[in-house]
Amino acid sequence: MPHESGDEHRAHPADGSAVPPYGPARVRRARRTPRSRALRYAAWGALGLALVGAGSTAYAWQHLDGNIRGTDVDAALGDDRPGHQHDGSMNILLLGSDSRAGTHGQYGTGVAGARADTAMVLHVDKTHKKASVVSIPRDTMVERPRCATDHGTTAPAAHQAMFNSSYEVGGPACTVKTVEQMSGLRMDHYLEVDFKGFQKLIDELGGVDITTRESIDDPASGLSLTKGRHTLGGKQALELVRTRHGVADGSDLGRIQLQQAFVKALIHRADTVDPLSHxxxxxxxxxxxxxxxxxxxGLASTDKLLGLGKDLKGISPAHTDMLTLPVTYDAEDSGRVxxxxxxxxxxxxxxxxxxxxPxxxxxxxxxxxxxxxxxxAS
Structure with missing residues (x-):
C-alpha cells in the first residue's frame, strides 16, 4: 500500500489553480470520478449503514441505547466554530474509520491507530427534501487545526497534513474541527461506522448485489472479482470499499467511487428487509x-437516530447530488491531492x-x- 502517514508537514502551492501533474504525479491522470449517474441515487451516503434495519423496529431499538457510543463534540470544540445555520438546513459528517483494532493484521499492515478512511459531508436543505453529499479524499493535504487528544494533551496545528491524520491525532472531534475549518460550515452531527460491525451487518443482510463492468484484482485489499454480477458477503464487501489498487491508477478517488456505488447497492438491499415479517x-x-x-x-440514542432516519427518507433520489471535493494532483507526491x-x-x-x-x-x-x-445490480 502507499505510504499513509498523516504527519507530513510539507510546503505546497496554495493558490486555486490546477497544478500540472509533473513528474511522478503523471501516473495519477486516469483517476475515476465519483460523479456518475448511479451514485446520485444514494440519498444518505453512509447513513445506509447506520440506519439499516430500522424501519418498524422502533420497539426493539428502545432496548439498544447502550450499544451506541457517543462523543460530546460541542464540549470538545468549545465556541471557536462556525455558527449554526438557522434556516432549517442541516450538516452531518459521515465517517468510516479504519481502526485495525481486533482485525489481527487484516486490511492492511504497517498502519497503526485509527484514521478517517471515509469522510462525507451530508448537507440536507431547509425543506429536508433535497441533499448534497461531498466526499473528502482522505489523501487531501489540509491545514489541520490545533486539537485536543484523548490523553489530555493538545496536538499542535499542522501545515499541509493529510486529511485523515486528523482522526488519528484527535478522534472524531478533531476531524469535525478540520472539516469546519475547511468549509466554514458547522457540522450539526457526525456519524461513524467501524470495520468489524460493517462486515457483520452485511452478512446479516444476506449480502449485497453489485455488478462490475470490468475485473477487479487488488492483492492489498484481497478483493478479486470477475466482470459481471456478484452477491458480496461481509468480507468481500469490506474488501470492496477498501480497494484502491485494483481500479484505475490505484488512487483514493477510485476507492471513493467504489464506496459510493456500494452504498447505493446497500440501500437497495436494505429496502428488501421487512422487519414485521422477520x-x-x-x-x-x-x-x-x-x-x-x-x-x-446529540444523536447517540435510538429515538434520535430513528427520527433522523425517518426525516431523511423524505429525500428522493432525484433530489440528491453526490460529488467529491474538487482537487488536483500533488506535483510533489503522487499519493496526495x-x-x-x-x-x-x-x-x-x-x-x-x-x-x-453548481x-x-x-x-x-x-x-x-x-x-x-x-x-x-439491477
Whole structure:
C-alpha cells in the first residue's frame, strides 16, 4: 500500500489553480470520478449503514441505547466554530474509520491507530427534501487545526497534513474541527461506522448485489472479482470499499467511487428487509447497527437516530447530488491531492447558502473524469 502517514508537514502551492501533474504525479491522470449517474441515487451516503434495519423496529431499538457510543463534540470544540445555520438546513459528517483494532493484521499492515478512511459531508436543505453529499479524499493535504487528544494533551496545528491524520491525532472531534475549518460550515452531527460491525451487518443482510463492468484484482485489499454480477458477503464487501489498487491508477478517488456505488447497492438491499415479517432478524440487524456506529451526543440514542432516519427518507433520489471535493494532483507526491481553492470555495459557499452546488465547481477537478467500474445490480 502507499505510504499513509498523516504527519507530513510539507510546503505546497496554495493558490486555486490546477497544478500540472509533473513528474511522478503523471501516473495519477486516469483517476475515476465519483460523479456518475448511479451514485446520485444514494440519498444518505453512509447513513445506509447506520440506519439499516430500522424501519418498524422502533420497539426493539428502545432496548439498544447502550450499544451506541457517543462523543460530546460541542464540549470538545468549545465556541471557536462556525455558527449554526438557522434556516432549517442541516450538516452531518459521515465517517468510516479504519481502526485495525481486533482485525489481527487484516486490511492492511504497517498502519497503526485509527484514521478517517471515509469522510462525507451530508448537507440536507431547509425543506429536508433535497441533499448534497461531498466526499473528502482522505489523501487531501489540509491545514489541520490545533486539537485536543484523548490523553489530555493538545496536538499542535499542522501545515499541509493529510486529511485523515486528523482522526488519528484527535478522534472524531478533531476531524469535525478540520472539516469546519475547511468549509466554514458547522457540522450539526457526525456519524461513524467501524470495520468489524460493517462486515457483520452485511452478512446479516444476506449480502449485497453489485455488478462490475470490468475485473477487479487488488492483492492489498484481497478483493478479486470477475466482470459481471456478484452477491458480496461481509468480507468481500469490506474488501470492496477498501480497494484502491485494483481500479484505475490505484488512487483514493477510485476507492471513493467504489464506496459510493456500494452504498447505493446497500440501500437497495436494505429496502428488501421487512422487519414485521422477520422480527428476530430485524432485532439482530438493529443490535448490529447500533454496535457498529458512533455518534455525537446529540444523536447517540435510538429515538434520535430513528427520527433522523425517518426525516431523511423524505429525500428522493432525484433530489440528491453526490460529488467529491474538487482537487488536483500533488506535483510533489503522487499519493496526495490538493484542494482547488476557488472551486472548493464554490462548493462550500453553495452549501452555506443552502443552494445546489453548481456543476462548474467540479469542472477541472481530477475527481470528475470517468465512470465507476461498479454499480448496484439491477
Amino acid at each position: 422480527p428476530a432478524k430485524a432485532y439482530d440487524l438493529a443490535d448490529t447497527a447500533t454496535r457498529t456506529i458512533s455518534a455525537d451526543s 490538493l484542494p482547488l481553492d476557488k472551486a472548493s470555495h464554490k462548493v462550500w459557499t453553495a452549501l452555506r447558502k443552502d443552494e445546489p452546488v 456543476r462548474s465547481a467540479t469542472r477541472g477537478s481530477v475527481a470528475d473524469r470517468t465512470d465507476s467500474p461498479v454499480s448496484a
